[in-house]
Amino acid sequence: MDALRPYAAAFSSRFLLMMQYRAAALAGFFTQCWFGAVHVMVLAAFYLGAPEAAAESPLSLSQAITYTWLAQGLLAVLPWVGDPEIADGVRTGAISYDRLRPVDAYTLWYVRAAGWMTARLIPRVALMILAAGIVLPLIGQDQWAWQPPASLSAALLFTLSETLAIALACAIIMLINIVVVATLNARGVNILMQPLVVIFTGNLLPLSLYPDAMRVALLVQPFAGTLDIPNRIYFAALAGQMAWLGISLQVFWTVLFIAVGRWWLGRVMARLEVQGG
Amino acid sequence: MNALALLGRYFSASMRSQMQYPASAIMLTTGQLASTAIEIVSIWALFDRFGAVKGWSFGEVMFFYALIGISFSFADFLTRGFDVFGTDFVRTGAFDRLLLRPRSAALQLVGHDFRISRFGRFFQAAIILTIATSTLNFVWTPQAALLALWTVAGGIAFFSALFVLQAVMAFWTVESLEAVNALTYGGVYAGQFPLSLYARWFRTFLIFIVPLACVAYFPVLAILGRSDPLGAPDWFLPLAPVAGFVFLGLAFLAWRFGVSKYTSTGS
Numbered sequence: 001m002d003a004l005r006p007y008a009a010a011f012s013s014r015f016l017l018m019m020q021y022r023a024a025a026l027a028g029f030f031t032q033c034w035f036g037a038v039h040v041m042v043l044a045a046f047y048l049g050a051p052e053a054a055a056e057s058p059l060s061l062s063q064a065i066t067y068t069w070l071a072q073g074l075l076a077v078l079p080w081v082g083d084p085e086i087a088d089g090v091r092t093g094a095i096s097y098d099r100l101r102p103v104d105a106y107t108l109w110y111v112r113a114a115g116w117m118t119a120r121l122i123p124r125v126a127l128m129i130l131a132a133g134i135v136l137p138l139i140g141q142d143q144w145a146w147q148p149p150a151s152l153s154a155a156l157l158f159t160l161s162e163t164l165a166i167a168l169a170c171a172i173i174m175l176i177n178i179v180v181v182a183t184l185n186a187r188g189v190n191i192l193m194q195p196l197v198v199i200f201t202g203n204l205l206p207l208s209l210y211p212d213a214m215r216v217a218l219l220v221q222p223f224a225g226t227l228d229i230p231n232r233i234y235f236a237a238l239a240g241q242m243a244w245l246g247i248s249l250q251v252f253w254t255v256l257f258i259a260v261g262r263w264w265l266g267r268v269m270a271r272l273e274v275q276g277g
Numbered sequence: 278m279n280a281l282a283l284l285g286r287y288f289s290a291s292m293r294s295q296m297q298y299p300a301s302a303i304m305l306t307t308g309q310l311a312s313t314a315i316e317i318v319s320i321w322a323l324f325d326r327f328g329a330v331k332g333w334s335f336g337e338v339m340f341f342y343a344l345i346g347i348s349f350s351f352a353d354f355l356t357r358g359f360d361v362f363g364t365d366f367v368r369t370g371a372f373d374r375l376l377l378r379p380r381s382a383a384l385q386l387v388g389h390d391f392r393i394s395r396f397g398r399f400f401q402a403a404i405i406l407t408i409a410t411s412t413l414n415f416v417w418t419p420q421a422a423l424l425a426l427w428t429v430a431g432g433i434a435f436f437s438a439l440f441v442l443q444a445v446m447a448f449w450t451v452e453s454l455e456a457v458n459a460l461t462y463g464g465v466y467a468g469q470f471p472l473s474l475y476a477r478w479f480r481t482f483l484i485f486i487v488p489l490a491c492v493a494y495f496p497v498l499a500i501l502g503r504s505d506p507l508g509a510p511d512w513f514l515p516l517a518p519v520a521g522f523v524f525l526g527l528a529f530l531a532w533r534f535g536v537s538k539y540t541s542t543g544s
Contacts, residue, residue, distance in 0.1 A: 027456040034459035037479065038467045045474040046327040053327045191308035195315040205319035209326060 006103045007111045014115030025123040032072040032128055039068045040144055058208040058215075062147060063235045067206045069146035070231045073128030074162075076120035078197050078226055079169045080190075082176035083113045087186035095181065096274045105269060106174065106262050113173045117166060150236035157243050161230035164250040169226045171257035178261060182268045202228035208237070222257070225250035280384055287388025295393050302393045309397025317342060317405060320469070333471050336412035337501060339405050344425065344500075345468035345493045346402030348432025349461075350395050355433070356440035358389030363447030373541050382536060383529070386444070413501075421500050424515055428496040431518025435492045436461060438521070438528035445528070448535040460487060468493040473506050480507070491520035 047054040047061040054061065086109060089095035098105055133146035149155035179189045198204045200223035207218040207228045218224060229246040232238040238246050278286075295302050320342065324335040353360075366372040366386075375382045410417070443457035464487070472480055472494040483490045495509060495517035504511050 023450070027458075030456045031459040031463065034463040035466065038463065038470075038475075041475050041479065042323075042470055045470075046323050046330050049330045050327040057326065188304065188308075191305065191312065195312040198312075199315050199318060204316065205322055210322045211325055 006101075007107055010108055011111040011115040014112045015119040018116055018119030019123070021120075022123070025120070025127070028075070028120075028124050029127040029131075032075060032124065033131060036068055036072040036128075036132065039072075040065050043068065044144075058212075059206055059237060062143065063237060064206055064209070065144060066147045066235055067202070067231050069128060069132040070234060071201075071203050071206075071227060073125040073132075073146075074121065074165075074227060075203070076117055076124055077162075077166055077169050078201050078203060079172035079176065080193060080197055082180045082186055082190060083109065083116060083173060084186075085112065085116070086177045087180050090181055090184055090186070093274045095272070099269065099272070106258075106265050109177060110170055110174055110258075113170045113177070114166065117170065117173075121166075147235065149234050150239075154234060154236045154239065157247070158230055158234040161233045161243075161247055161250065164247060164254060165226045165230050168222070168250055168254040168257070171254050171261060172222070172226070174261045174265075175257060178265050178268055181265075181272065184273075197223065200224065201226050202231065206231070208232070219246075220249060222253040225253050280380075283380065283384065284388055288391055291388075291391045292393070305392075305394035306397040306400075309394050310401045311397075313346065313398045314401040314404075316466070316469070331471070331473055332506065333473075334413075336409050338470060339409035339412065340415075340501060341471060341493060341497055342469040343402045343406035343409055344428055344497055345432065345465055346398055346405070348429050348492065349436050349465045350397075350399035350402065351429070352433045352436030352440065353398070354391055354395040355387060356437045357392055358386030359437075359440040359444040361389075362386065362444035363450065367447045367542060370541055372539065376536075376539075383441075383532065415501075424496060424500050427515070428492065428500065428518055431492040431496065431521035433521075434518075434525040435489065435521035436464070438525040439464065439487075441525070441528040441532050445531045445535040448539055464489050488520040488524055491517035 043064050044061060047057070047064070057064075059067065086095070089098065098108065101108070129146065132144075133148070136142070136145040149158055176189055176193060180186045183189070200207075200218070200221055202224065207224060208215065210218055219228070225246075229238065229250060233243050233246060236243075317339070320338060321335065324330070324338075329335075330338075358366075362372075366375070372382070375385050378385065409415070415421075439457060439461050443461075446457070467475075467483065468489050472483065472490045475483070480490070483494075495505070495514045498505055499511075499514035505514065
């Protein structure tokens, strides 16, 4: 167990640090509510205006609404940008300290990213559940609310799948971090990530609502594992064997990205140029 | 030197500094173009699956989308100083220096920086406007063109007002407040769709409290030659962008109040 202690410490120190930013969490929550409300109203207008197309749609309106609130509440899980601490370290040269520590750099950065992500996630998702899952039904707006999971088994599978989504997102963030270390600049890769994440995770529109011809391609690409797969497991649009298929895809991408990341970080660190002084 | 000439100096200095790294400026602009253009894909997917929505075609929604995008890109270009005001001026104390100079602080903040990359959004919106024009077989009469310019002017005033209000809040919160992003970026998003898609409380909010609909929905109806399905009178539609300027005026009143209450944090 002693071998794991530095990583556990790195995780919890980052977690506790990020939990201090209450104002940022509130601001994020306000933005999530706004975007969630607009998304829900737009989806409802489309669904209610075309009952036939809505009946054929792979998601019902209430599923699409729950998807929207999940997508807003889980916004912090998505790999939007590289870890800003790594980018800072690259700029100031502080990254060389990480080379001196007697720990595995990949694992250390990975758990730090995980701490950074979960600490931003927890307050935001809690407030979102409170607003969209509890307050909305209480004021009689149940049809716009965040519905509970489809069943107990869906809830358990969702918990597993969401954990994997965090693992996968951290593996993607590590790839971004490595690009940042290799190119010494965070801005370019962060700008590139934003459109990819917005579309391919399902954040802007549930992936099942894109034209049917694209469905398989959208499901197997890696970003689906950070949001779309757990969401569909949540309301049992993916159930039984399909749910396990989705989870296997998440495992596959996570393992692949960690393997690629470890190999690549080793190469980059071997000829790292440190700046700053 | 008068205020306009001074702004011209600020502008050319900012352009020259960014043009020291032309490749970077081009890549950032392209990045903005790609990341903002991606939103139209999801709107297209919705129309592809469900067809017209409450009597609005994809071509018409592209019109709303394009004009709000053009308005926002200019406002974002002109008000960078207000956007970073909390983080770069209040927290660091750099605002003290602005106050010592014999020019208005607002003028100096407008001149603080003009980001070339903001034209990425402008270009993609202009492309969408061209596509919308040909989809709808829309004929740009001189009246329609003038009305579009007037709409964009009102939109620039409206979004600039939001950035100014964000800066005003920084007098008390010190940091730039991300919550305003819901109204700026979220406003662009909400303005991309016709107002009649929204619930009543949200429409009321977008007309009377944060008058986004007055610089997007109403004047675009007038450009398209449609009357409002919600029942706003036809004569009102082309006049609505005035609300953007009134909103900007109120924002600057708040700004003056904020400056008068300012106490330095700096060292």
